[in-house]
Amino acid sequence: MVLLALLCPLLALAATTDSWRARSVYQIITDRFARSDPADLTPCDPLKKEYCGGTWKGIHDHLDYIQGMGFSAIWISPIVENIPHNTSQGYAYHGYWTKDLYSLNSHFGSRDDLVSLQKALAKRDMYLMVDVVVNHVGSAQVAKDFTGEDITPFSKMSDYHPLCYIYNWSNQTQVEQCWVSEQTPDVDTESDFVINIYNNWIGDLVKNYSIDGLRIDTVKHVRQSFWPKFVQSSGVFAIGEVLADTTNYTCAYQNYMPSVFNYALYYRLQRAFLSPAGSISDLATMLKNNTRDCKDTLLLGNFIENADQPRYPANTSDPSQIANAFTYTLFADGIPFFYYGQEQNFTGASDPSNREPLWTSNYSTTSPSYIEIAKLNSFRNHIIAQSYDFVTSHMSLIYQDNNTLALFKDSLLFILTNLGQHGPQYTLALSKSGFPSGTQITEVDGCTQLTAGTNGALDVKMETGRPRILYPTNLLNGSGLCGHSNNTGNDTDRSAGIRLTPLDFWSFWQGSFFLVVLLFGI
Structure with missing residues (x-):
């Protein structure tokens, strides 16, 4: 019975790098997503760069809203205690100015609140990704006066690189x-003391809060050889x-950690769909570069917005252009990431304007973008659930012209x-589509029916700039689309539609075997 009790937690199947391929991730700035008390109507002005009251409990209480869009993971702000002082760049509401690695940010709630959030996510088979910062800590002092004495555990100046600023971004040193910046003393990650502290800390953090994955900030500002041991010590996807x-440049870091955000593609994706003058050819070229330079394009993070970049609707209000950007993010090779507020068409431009409080939207589930994301993500x-091969197969370019890109x-x-x-x-008119001749196909946006001709040829009706998404009709059962039933199979998570993969089961049995060996010495 003791053995069974010890084995039972393994049934939860700890998140593996492979299992993250099937996830879609909703990024949250904890301070701006939801307050614990929904009756709190205190104004929040992003331009003031101050705490607005968002909490882990607030996130917990709005998981239905997130999962209603089909998301199967959330990424939250750094959780550790930050410097409390106002600085020339405002307060540390974002979580990136560490004061104490071993304490939680009390602005976001208690340990019990964070544990409760993690448990609620696990119950829904949703993953928890936590943001972490290694490159720097926080300081409210003028840089030349920084002593480190208020920082835990890096309280000595020998724990930091000497003060200098980056003037030449081509100089990797x-x-x-x-x-x-002035507010971010640079930690000396060449120091053995610092390395040991960080590696032990990240392992403990993951275990203490059952974290499923890490988003790591400012990776290029730390030497590459630091990262493998750090990620290994965490024991989770990063x-x-x-x-x-x-x-x-970006994909070189995939040799040191499982994944990076696909910034190189982001810039081309932005330009491609903002207007009819956007460059589809630049985007197509970047897809080829991804294949050439990246170790695993299927693990790259796809995004069209995040906390550091302007909101997409800040540059276009055209719903069709926005829908095309959503469609690429969700169905292209890689892991899709969406930034809170995308579903409400928030229009904040650069930081801090793009860090609006979400509660002003009343968490509407009827906004056009909420409905669009929910439909596309649930379909993904x-x-x-129909075929895990979708997240392990590479897409191919079928067709392109000045305004069109077709991918299979x-x-x-x-x-x-x-x-x-x-x-x-x-x-x-596509002379080939990727479908075998004679395949019955449904275009799921308009629910029109097509049949693949010779060599998979298709004639696809295009109008109002909408994307077209085509899928074999016989595989739509259970999707809830175009008159088909809405249900999931027995081997899928009923909330997120994520199928357990062979590697998930292998991880379970491997863990069980090692536990038996540990207990009985066999």
Whole structure:
């Protein structure tokens, strides 16, 4: 019975890198998502850069809202205690200015609140991703007066790189060893003391709060060789922020951690769909560069918004262009990430304007973008439940012209256009589609029926700049789309539609075996 009790927690199947492929992730700035008391109407002005009262309990109480869009993981702000002081750049409401690695940020709630959130997520088979910062800590002092004495555990100046600023971003030594800003003393990650502290800390943090994955901040500002042991010590999937616009730079970091955010593609994706003049060819070229330079494109983080970049509707209000960007994010190779407020078409431009409080939306589930994301994401979950090959198969470029990009992935064809809602009605004749001849196909946006011709040829009706998403009709049962039933199979999670993979079961049995060996010495 003791053995059984010890084995039972393993039935939860700890998150593996492979299982993250099937997830879709909702990014949250904890301070701006939801307050514990919904009756608290205290104004929140993002431009003031101060705490607005969002909490872990607030997130807990709105998980239905998140899961209603089909998301199967959330990514929350750093959880550790931050410096309490006002600085020239405001307060540390965002969580990136560490004061004490071993304490929680009390603005966000208690340990019990965080544990309760994690348990509620696990009950829904949703993953918890936590943001962590290694490169720097926080300081309210003028840089030259910083002593480190208020920082735990790095309380001595020998724990930091000497003060310098980055003037030449092509100089990797400067990028890694100089300070990003006045408020961010740069930790000396070459120090054995610092390395041991960080590796022990991250392992304990993951265990203490049952964290399923890490988002790592400012990765390129720390030497590459630091990361493998750190990620190994965490024992979970990690995705890093490497802000650069070339794949040969960003994807080099996949040799040191499982994944990075696909910033190089983000910039091309932005430009491609903002207007009919956007460059589809640049986007297509970047897809080829991803294949050439990236170790595993299927683990890259896809996004069109985040806390550091302008909201997409800040540059276009066209619903069709927004829908095309959503469609690429969700169905292309990689893990899709959405930023809180995308579903409400928030329009904040650069930081801090793009860090609006979500409660002003009343958490509407009837906004056009909420409905769009929910439909597309739930369909993605359905596809994965039908065939896990969807997240392990690479997409192929079927067709492109100045305004159109057609991509085929496993059994899905999606056609993107930047013509916008006032675009013309026309027929796109594809000489090949990826489907076998004779396949009965449904276009799930408009529910039109097609049959693949010779060599998979298709004539697809395009209008109002909407994306086209085509899928075998016989695989739509259970999707809830186009008149088909809405249900999930026995081997899927009933809330997120995520199928347990062979590697998940292997992880369980492997863990069980090692536990038996530990207990009985066999």
